[in-house]
Amino acid sequence: MKKVLIITYYWPPAGGPGVQRWLKFVKYLSDFGVEPFVYIPENAHYPIQDASLVDQVPQGLTIYKQPIFEPYRAAGFLSSKKTKRISSGIIQVKNQSTLEKIMLWVRGNLFIPDARKYWIKPSVGFLSELLGKESIDTLITTGPPHSVHLIGYQLKQLHNIKWLADFRDPWTSIGYHKKLRLTKSSQQKHEELERLVLNHANQLIVTSRTTKKEFEGITKQPITVITNGYDSDYIGGANLDERFTISHIGSLLTGRNPKNLWKVLSDICAENELFRADLQLDFIGVVSKDVLDTLYRYELAPYIKMRGYLSHAEALRRQQRSQVLLLVEIDSIETKGIVPGKLFEYMAARRPILALGPEGWEASRLIEETQTGQAFDYQERSGLKALVLEWYKAYKKGSLYVEGKHIERYSRKALTEELTKLL
Numbered sequence: 039m040k041k042v043l044i045i046t047y048y049w050p051p052a053g054g055p056g057v058q059r060w061l062k063f064v065k066y067l068s069d070f071g072v073e074p075f076v077y078i079p080e081n082a083h084y085p086i087q088d089a090s091l092v093d094q095v096p097q098g099l100t101i102y103k104q105p106i107f108e109p110y111r112a113a114g115f116l117s118s119k120k121t122k123r124i125s126s127g128i129i130q131v132k133n134q135s136t137l138e139k140i141m142l143w144v145r146g147n148l149f150i151p152d153a154r155k156y157w158i159k160p161s162v163g164f165l166s167e168l169l170g171k172e173s174i175d176t177l178i179t180t181g182p183p184h185s186v187h188l189i190g191y192q193l194k195q196l197h198n199i200k201w202l203a204d205f206r207d208p209w210t211s212i213g214y215h216k217k218l219r220l221t222k223s224s225q226q227k228h229e230e231l232e233r234l235v236l237n238h239a240n241q242l243i244v245t246s247r248t249t250k251k252e253f254e255g256i257t258k259q260p261i262t263v264i265t266n267g268y269d270s271d272y273i274g275g276a277n278l279d280e281r282f283t284i285s286h287i288g289s290l291l292t293g294r295n296p297k298n299l300w301k302v303l304s305d306i307c308a309e310n311e312l313f314r315a316d317l318q319l320d321f322i323g324v325v326s327k328d329v330l331d332t333l334y335r336y337e338l339a340p341y342i343k344m345r346g347y348l349s350h351a352e353a354l355r356r357q358q359r360s361q362v363l364l365l366v367e368i369d370s371i372e373t374k375g376i377v378p379g380k381l382f383e384y385m386a387a388r389r390p391i392l393a394l395g396p397e398g399w400e401a402s403r404l405i406e407e408t409q410t411g412q413a414f415d416y417q418e419r420s421g422l423k424a425l426v427l428e429w430y431k432a433y434k435k436g437s438l439y440v441e442g443k444h445i446e447r448y449s450r451k452a453l454t455e456e457l458t459k460l461l
Contacts, residue, residue, distance in 0.1 A: 039073045040461060042176045043169065045190065047154055047183050049078040050095055053088030053347065055288065055379040059206055060180055062269050065096055066454035072461060074099065075172060077165060079106035079157060090349040104164050107156040109149060139219065146218025150227050152183040162192045169197055176461055180204040187235040194238060202460060203239035208249050211372050232256070241460050246400050248375020264457055266379035268386035269450040274439070276358040282433050284392065285320035285360035287353050288380050292326040293368040296394040298416055302423045304336040313430055317341045322348050322356055357387035361433050367395035369416040377401045382448045385410045390429055390440050409443045
């Protein structure tokens, strides 16, 4: 059986989408003749935790750990709330305090490529011995944090092993990168490290066609698209919410604020008494102040249910019960290639997906191909309003559902099989 070492920062009890991808790959690798070994930080500072995911770690899996120095722990003494928000990727653009500006400058210019950079050196020393001990000749790194890729780079230089670098998100083109108050020299350093990784890994894995095209302009190394996916045999039929619930699962960061949707819902509420009585907006996860302010401005406060962070298992149940599932991405050219991991779980929930994002968004194409919903840009209103009313009418008749098409290609097991072809 082939042995593979996977280096990842996010691992249970970490919560959120970052942990799901490799937790599920590891679950199925042995089905295809691959024995995974996992290397993780021993004392990581996870902004979100989900203890229920610990039970999903395969029995008998060999996991190695090394301590990590986390600057966010020290920053937490200054402001735990702001530190947690920044470490989660929630960067408030408006009304930033002086402390937030300083923290962002420090994050962007002193911690390159990121605040987990201090894990690189001790990890390289520890793993150099481990590779020989376990007779491992293939290494996989997954980022962000992209400092994990630098561990892979150094191990490759020392041991000349096969190295696959998995990018769950882009590096210098990701939306929040511009908000880090980078100096010119810091930006150049990020770009240099990005080129270093892209040109020395034997194989690159990305989650979208857009990221593949972007990286093809930087490197000649082979690049394969392996999307995120779902791990469920659910076939529909859960007890649906009695209310006309439009549910968003995950963080609604600053910028993920579809004002056209809020305006449409506000207008329909003003015009339709029945709709007003049935509407419910469920938010599962963190919602930024900017988004909440807009919702209140459009007088949608009476319909909002703030459920906070739920375990992954409970979030899946909420998806299956909801009448409509909301998918939102920042309206920016940099986000066209971002395909949120929850999209595939939305598909598996077999509920209509209402998506709002940038024009040319790759997630829109996937929704269209699988016939699981409909996507709009941030300017559309008339078509959006017509669809909401159409779905509401179907909801009142008890006939609101989607069949979906070719969804099975995004199952975690099918995607793992694609991964093993690269090994």
